[in-house]
Amino acid sequence: MEKKNCYILGIESSCDDTAAAVINNGVILSNIVATQKIHEEYGGVVPELASRAHQQNIVPVVTQALKRANINKNELKAIAFTRGPGLMGSLLVGTSFSKSLAFGLDIPLLDVNHMQAHILAHFINTEGKKPPSFPFIALTIxxxxxxxxxxxxxxxxxxxGETIDDxxxxxxxxxxxxxxxxxxGGPLIDKHAQNGDPKKFKFPKPKVAPLDFSFSGLKTSVLYFIERNVAENPNFIKENMDDICASLQYTIVSYIMDKLKNAVKITGINEIAIGGGVSANSGIRKALEEAExxxxWKVHIPKFEYCTDNAAMIAIVGELKFKNGIFANQSVSANARMRY
Structure with a gap:
């Protein structure tokens, strides 16, 4: 028997990407992302600029998502949106727009936890990939x-376990x-690392609880390492860029793998799924593939388009909530520090 169409619009606006996607029975029909380039000149995301850009991008992005899915807004059965966690100003834009659109169309509203969405992106109907079996361990990076x-x-x-700092x-x-x-800079370190020697330089692995992480000390050690070597040789970075990046990436990846090994040992669960922007990193992907x-281990690695912030992952969580009758109402508000 043919499944009845159930189009759900997903909207993501937690940080600096404005995204919209349409899902129908587990299949993503469109997945549109507008990336904000303005932050590059500041070396990081500027919250006020991010929220303004979301206001400019959200209508065109949603319009394009509906067009790509070849449906009109009146065919939608529900609106799913990122409630949190994230930047408050950015979340407010997506939340307000989603509430207004759902109210105007008189259809249900589905609030989504951004971090849960990174995990549940594995349940998007993807050719050649099977979703994880419960229970499993998720690494969100x-x-x-x-x-x-x-x-x-x-x-x-x-x-x-989670990071105690950065x-x-x-x-x-x-x-x-x-x-x-x-x-x-993360993708650039990954790119340089491809041509470098991962064992050339040694960086310390912070010592914290078995399943927790700490990265602030690692950043400090990199700073002191560079300052010390540049003082001796002003061309040190230029001459050793590939090796520095390879060594740094090797340290971070092996640190993450140490924690996953601890998690498998403690829980007895050896099915692992990764999610989040850093899951696009070639080093962590390779390490996980080798771990199989x-x-x-049984390892689940998402498609690249579902690693970084996207609305397809919001849409799949929305669909799961819709099928389980878990709805939000018009009083729902953005939550920048939302937990699981």
């Missing part, structure tokens, strides 16, 4: 978060800035 989460069901998640994406970006690379052979 991004510019704002680094967490190890036990996922027992779609909406039953427990944080087992997120891994921030460590990459700040280290890149020290090296004189442009923002966002070395440790017998």
């Amino acid at each position: 991004s510019g704002g978060h680094t967490q190890i989460v036990k996922v027992s069901h779609y909406f039953e998640m427990e944080i087992l 997120a891994v994406g921030e460590a990459f970006d700040k280290s890149a800035k020290i090296l004189g690379l442009t923002y966002p 052979t070395t440790y017998g």
Whole structure:
């Protein structure tokens, strides 16, 4: 029997990407992202500029998502949106727009936790990929978060460990800035690392609880390392860029893998799914793929388009909530520090 169409619009505006997607029974029909380039000249996201750009982008992005999906707004069954966590000004734009559109169309509203969405993106109907089986361990790694989460069901998640200071994406970006690379620097470190020797330089792995992370000390050690060597040789960075990036990436990836090994040992769960912007990093992807052979883990790595902030992941959570009758009402408000 053919499934009845159930079009749901997903809207993402937690940081500096304005995104909209349409889903129908697990299949993504459109996934549009407007990236804000203005932050590059500031070396990081400027919250006020981000919220203004969201206001400019949200209508065109939603319009394009509907057009690409080949439907009109009156065919929508519900609106899903990112409630939090994220930048308050950015979240307010998406929340206000979604509430207004749902009210105007007289259809249900579905509020989505951004971090849950990174995890549940694995349940998007993707050719050649099977979703994780419950329970599984999720590693969410991004510019704002680094967490190890036990996922027992779609909406039953427990944080087992997280960073006590900076997120891994921030460590990459700040280290890149020290090296004189442009923002966002994480992908550039990854690119340089491809041609470098990962064992050339040694950086320390911070010592914290078995499932927690810390990256502030690593950033400081990179700063002192660069200052010390540049004082001796002004061309040190230029002459060693690939090796520095490879060594830094190797340290971060092996640190993350140490924590995942601890999580598998403590929980007895060896099915791992990663999500978040840093899950696009080639080093962590390769390490996880090797872990399948070395440790017998079952690993789930998302498509690149579902790694960084996107609305497809918001749409899939919206669809899951819709099917489970978990709705929000018009009194719902953005929550910048939203937890699981």
